[in-house]
Amino acid sequence: MHFGFSYVGLIFLIMLTVPNIFWTKNQPKDYERYVVNENKILLIFERAGEVLVTCLALIFSDFNIHPWSAWTLWLITAAVLMVLYEVYWIRYFRSEKTMKDFYSSLLGVPVAGATLPVSAFFLLGVYGKNILLIIAVAILGIGHIGIHLNHRKELLL
Template sequence: MNFGFSFVGLLFLLMLFVPNIIWTKFKPKDYEKFCERENKTLLFLERIGEVLVTCLALFTAIKFSWSLILAIAFILMIIYEIYWFRYFKSNHTMEDMYKNFLGIPLPGATLPVLAFLLLGIYAKNVFLVISALILGIGHIGIHHMHKKELT
């Protein structure tokens, strides 16, 4: 495991952050009501995971070479981008945000977590793997609770 700036990590983070920044202008109706009821432990884990994944993805020297693991991680991020296109073309409801996409439950939370988990495995960085797992527990957990509130 080597530390240094990672252009691969930067690309993944850009693919993650750009749609999320756009999303701030197109939040689902009543989203704030759901946020008020979020589990504080899951929220804490999500925030810690976000910081750790961001830092480790940027500063884990990832030497680019073709790999099935890296290809799958990148494909997951492309599917994540397509998920956001679908959401942005929708009516921006909570139902639109939490619809399965290509059979993937909670795609807005699941896809990037899996992609960063695979990126950590590809980079042989146990800290990035653990950080992605922490992020996944918090982020997917919160979105799972939101989806349950819809039904």
């Protein structure tokens, strides 16, 4: 692991953040009803994971593009997942913005809005051979994906 600025981490974080900024003005109908039921332990995992992933993605140069090797496939796969995440948001913003739209799957990936970026950052950690980011993403994933799955389950009841 090498300390240093990661422009790839910054690009991933921008791809993550920009749609979420637009989402604040385009939340799904009845979203407030579901937020109050969020599991507090999952929420702690989510918040801690968000802070850790954000910081770690920026402070290790291991995530930047290196000369081609087999490891480059991890970065390419992570980038594809982030592009799919953007596709998920485009589809959501063009929808009626219901809870069902927000917690939908994409290409068979359940709760795509949570699963795709978590998976992408996990693979970024693999690409950078950075165990700290991998652990941080696991913490984030437990909370973020867990919360999204619980909300989706509430929708089905």
